[in-house]
Amino acid sequence: MSAPTFLRRPNRVLSVYAILFLAALYFPILLIPLFSFNTSIYVRFPLEGFTTEWFGQLWDRQPMWDSLWASFKVGVPVSILSTTLGVLAARSIARDRVPGRSAVVTFIMLPLVIPTLIFGVALLALLSRLGVPLSLYTVAFGHLIVCLPFAVATLLPRFEGFDRSLEQASADLGEDGWWTFWRVTFPLVMPGIVASLLLTFTISFDEFIMAFFLSGNETTLPIYLWTQLRFPQEFPSVLALGSLIILFSLPLILIGMWISRLGLHEDTTKEAKT
Amino acid sequence: MTQTSSIDPQLTSRPTRTSGRIARFLRRNEGLHSYLLMSPTLIILTIGVIIPCLILLVISFWTRAGIGFDTMPSLANYARGVNEPMFGILLGRSFKISGIATIATIAICYPMAYFVAFHVHRNKMLWLILITLPFWISYLLRVFAWKVILGFEGVINSSLLWLGWIEAPLEFLLYSPTGVIITLTHAWAAFAILPLYVSLEKIDKSLLVAATDLGDGPVARFFRITLPLSMPGVIAASFLIFIPTTGDYITPALLGGPDGMMIGNLIQAQFGAINNWPMGATLAIILMLWIAAVAVAFLYLTRLAQARIA
Numbered sequence: 001m002s003a004p005t006f007l008r009r010p011n012r013v014l015s016v017y018a019i020l021f022l023a024a025l026y027f028p029i030l031l032i033p034l035f036s037f038n039t040s041i042y043v044r045f046p047l048e049g050f051t052t053e054w055f056g057q058l059w060d061r062q063p064m065w066d067s068l069w070a071s072f073k074v075g076v077p078v079s080i081l082s083t084t085l086g087v088l089a090a091r092s093i094a095r096d097r098v099p100g101r102s103a104v105v106t107f108i109m110l111p112l113v114i115p116t117l118i119f120g121v122a123l124l125a126l127l128s129r130l131g132v133p134l135s136l137y138t139v140a141f142g143h144l145i146v147c148l149p150f151a152v153a154t155l156l157p158r159f160e161g162f163d164r165s166l167e168q169a170s171a172d173l174g175e176d177g178w179w180t181f182w183r184v185t186f187p188l189v190m191p192g193i194v195a196s197l198l199l200t201f202t203i204s205f206d207e208f209i210m211a212f213f214l215s216g217n218e219t220t221l222p223i224y225l226w227t228q229l230r231f232p233q234e235f236p237s238v239l240a241l242g243s244l245i246i247l248f249s250l251p252l253i254l255i256g257m258w259i260s261r262l263g264l265h266e267d268t269t270k271e272a273k274t
Numbered sequence: 275m276t277q278t279s280s281i282d283p284q285l286t287s288r289p290t291r292t293s294g295r296i297a298r299f300l301r302r303n304e305g306l307h308s309y310l311l312m313s314p315t316l317i318i319l320t321i322g323v324i325i326p327c328l329i330l331l332v333i334s335f336w337t338r339a340g341i342g343f344d345t346m347p348s349l350a351n352y353a354r355g356v357n358e359p360m361f362g363i364l365l366g367r368s369f370k371i372s373g374i375a376t377i378a379t380i381a382i383c384y385p386m387a388y389f390v391a392f393h394v395h396r397n398k399m400l401w402l403i404l405i406t407l408p409f410w411i412s413y414l415l416r417v418f419a420w421k422v423i424l425g426f427e428g429v430i431n432s433s434l435l436w437l438g439w440i441e442a443p444l445e446f447l448l449y450s451p452t453g454v455i456i457t458l459t460h461a462w463a464a465f466a467i468l469p470l471y472v473s474l475e476k477i478d479k480s481l482l483v484a485a486t487d488l489g490d491g492p493v494a495r496f497f498r499i500t501l502p503l504s505m506p507g508v509i510a511a512s513f514l515i516f517i518p519t520t521g522d523y524i525t526p527a528l529l530g531g532p533d534g535m536m537i538g539n540l541i542q543a544q545f546g547a548i549n550n551w552p553m554g555a556t557l558a559i560i561l562m563l564w565i566a567a568v569a570v571a572f573l574y575l576t577r578l579a580q581a582r583i584a
Contacts, residue, residue: 014385014389022405032418043425085314086315089315092307093308098305104316107316107319111323113514113518114518115522116521117521117541117542119323122326122330123322125333145322206414208413209523222412229421239422245415249410249411257407
């Protein structure tokens with residue numbers, strides 16, 4: 001069915017608006033790499049000159065490397081764990097005969113909406129009552145809570161757009177549950193798994209509030225960034241670090257978003273994002 | 275699946291003998307099986323969300339005594355929360371800032387979502403990725419970018435001075451509620467687009483055709499068909515922005531200054547510098563109760579409005 005003509009007609013005003021919208025969306029973010037190459041320690045126009053000095057300064061900072069390493073130590077296990085749990089949860093939620101399905105989905109998605117600050121202080125209260133010392137483990141636990149809804153939201157459309165007759169065929173051909181999962185289900189939902197791994201890693205890598213409340217002596221990269229933000233003379237190095245973080249996370253996000261939508265029907269993509 | 279998997283277990287090639295009976299039982303009870311698979315996630319969320327919130331609730335009834343807590347339940351913190359004007363002012367300001375940011379975000383995002391839903395016919399996915407991409411970039415960095423833009427010697431002021439359009443830097447930009455509202459609007463725009471887009475995309479195009487056939491112009495068509503049918507998206511987007519932003523900490527901390535401080539900063543301070551955890555817990559509980567109240571009232575009002583229109 002072809003759309004009626006008035007829907008096909010391009011709308012110039014809206015097209016211009018869309019371009020302006022995207023420009024406004026990206027402009028603030030692009031300033032960070034722009035100013036990171038500026039010679040002046042003041043972040044202002046006009047630009048003074050080109051330098052890579054700030055990146056060089058950053059290279060020599062041990063605390064930066066330590067916090068970067070800490071971020072990886074948290075982010076990699078968190079992304080693997082949240083994706084694994086997300087696969088199990090999404091697989092069972094996608095089954096149509098689960099009682100209380102919508103209640104479960106709401107519960108899992110809760111950390112997406114409620115301010116992280118509240119979960120942060122609540123977890124802090126729990127950990128201190130239990131006498132658990134703050135460390136990267138507690139940060140990772142906090143990140144797991146933040147990442148789980150994203151993992152489930154990324155994986156759910158994969159399982160929902162899944163042709164279950166393939167699993168039935170596998171069962172009919174004599175495979176048991178685990179082998180069916182490994183040989184049929186897993187390859188089919190693989191794009192969702194990769195996307196979930198990349199996106200949850202990015203979330204953990206950039207997460208600030210949970211790390212702010214739950215860090216012990218070792219801190220993650222966003223916390224290091226935060227401590228540097230207090231000193232205006234450190235702005236150039238913050239800009240340099242920010243540029244590197246954006247440069248590093250952009251491909252992860254792009255690949256993650258691209259494959260999470262690949263091969264999905266439009267309908268299922270929409271469902272997952274609401 | 276339940277029907278087909280009742281196949282004779284002897285035929286299955288790799289059955290684990292010991293767990294065979296359990297597996298068969300689970301296959302027959304699909305609901306139980308599903309819950310078993312979900313259980314690790316649900317347990318972690320219970321430990322990480324429900325129990326901590328219950329503890330927060332308990333602590334909110336305690337009081338600070340020296341460096342420890344007086345665990346005798348009392349309503350002292352709640353009384354303070356109600357009686358001391360500072361708390362009410364910060365709470366009111368948080369709701370005001372978030373409310374304005376929410377309205378601004380939806381007003382700005384709606385045309386964009388409309389454009390992608392109705393006027394983009396090829397590469398829709400590319401557009402959606404382009405719009406939502408910034409949401410995944412570090413929140414801290416996006417807020418920092420606005421500090422750079424709005425600062426006393428920032429991008430806007432230095433540019434305007436350089437161009438000679440202003441004599442002295444504009445002071446209302448940084449360390450003010452205005453700066454916080456601008457930043458929140460920008461930071462959450464990518465998040466608001468999706469529910470708006472989904473509700474617009476779902477609209478049955480034949481309704482628009484029918485309206486046109488019956489003599490509605492583009493404006494009447496928009497207000498009589500498109501806007502009412504996209505209201506679920508508007509409501510969803512309002513919740514998705516309003517609730518998290520009321521408890522935001524980073525933006526007011528970096529850009530708010532004393533006049534732009536929000537309730538989240540005070541809660542953090544109670545757990546940090548002020549070191550009065552029970553009071554912080556009370557404020558967190560009060561914030562959640564208010565969010566719930568506002569959400570219920572908002573839902574009720576929109577139901578009422580929809581019922582009146584219908």
